[in-house]
Amino acid sequence: MAKSLKNLTSILILLFLAPIIIATVQTPLFMAQPEQVEEKKKEDIPVVYAAQLEKKQPVVQVQEIIEPKKAFVYFTHSHEAYQPILAAQGEKVAIYHPISNITTFQDQINAQFAFHQLQATFLENYNKKEMDDYHTIRPLVQQAIGQNEYDIVLDIHRDSAKANVTTLRSGEQSYAKFIFVVGGEHPNYRWNEQLAQNLSNQLNKLVPGISRGILLKEGKGVDGVYNQDLSKNLLVVELGGIDNNEQEINRSIAILAKALSNMLNEQLPS
Incomplete structure (x- = not known):
């Protein structure tokens, strides 16, 4: 128990x-x-x-371009030619030609500008068979830019310098160099000079060394104005020299179009 x-x-x-x-x-x-x-x-x-x-990925805010920027383009010295191009065509090697000259790049300029949303208008109503100068072409340019507003006015030339001055080798490609001529004998030339410097800077950002900078001309033996008194947006552009070939010029036109787009739309990333 x-x-x-x-x-x-x-x-x-x-x-x-x-x-x-x-x-x-x-x-x-x-x-x-x-x-x-x-x-x-x-x-x-x-x-x-x-x-x-x-x-x-980083977010980049890009403002859409509603309307393309407008460019007016002409060639005061329309007979300026490039020797390698004439040689390739079997022409007599020269630095001037009535047909095969700087104006033959008009289509390339138009296409590259359009690609970068730049609307190019060219001066058409002048006699390309004759050699023009700043005085004879002046009233035609004055009339054209007086009838329409343009964001940029380009008078495109070919420099007389040789290849060692006007050609840039960058990587595996070669380019025709640019130089901007500014006439210092009119009251508002500083506007043209500053615009030329801005475009020169944009070019060199894309391809360092492709622009030779600004050449200010005044005094005896030069025009000194180059019709730049007609517009503060008028630039005289030397595209390559007598020794540059077609490929080099075409590449440089593409760079010019991009640089212009960047400069005229500075709020966009370059």
């Missing part, structure tokens, strides 16, 4: 202590699981975030 009572007492004590023992043993196990999950999550977050950053 005494032994049965002792066993009963032991069972009651064990039943009383069982929940405490179970709680003591199991609670740390259950508590450990949330901590491990939380720790794992913390380790994963930087990895996922870093992967997202690597894939994310």
Whole structure:
């Protein structure tokens, strides 16, 4: 009887202590699981975030050009030619030609300008069979730019300098260099000079060294005005020299179109 009572007492004590023992043993196990999950999550977050950053591209806000910028283009000395082009055509090597001359690049200029959202208008109503000069072409230019507004006016020439001055080798390509002539004998020439400098800078950003800079001309033996008094946006551009070939000139026209677009739309990334 005494032994049965002792066993009963032991069972009651064990039943009383069982929940405490179970709680003591199991609670740390259950508590450990949330901590491990939380720790794992913390380790994963930087990895996922870093992967997202690597894939994310920088956002560039580009303002759409609603209307193309307008350029008026003409060739005062329309007979200026390039010797390699004449030679390739079997022509007598010369620096002037009534047909195969700088005006033959009009289509290339028009196409490259259009590609960069520049609308080019060319002076057409003059006699290309005759050699023009600044005085004879002046009223035609004055009339054209008086009837329409243009963002830029370009009088494009060919320089008389040789290849060592007018050719740039950049990487695997060669280019015809530019130089800008500014006449210093009219009151507002600083406008033309600053515009020429801006375009020269844009050219050299695209292809370092492709622009030879600004040539300010005044005094005896030069025109000194070059019709730039007609517009502060009028630039006299020398495109290459007598030794530049067709490929070099075409490449430079493409760079000129891009540089003009960048300059006239400075809010856009270049």
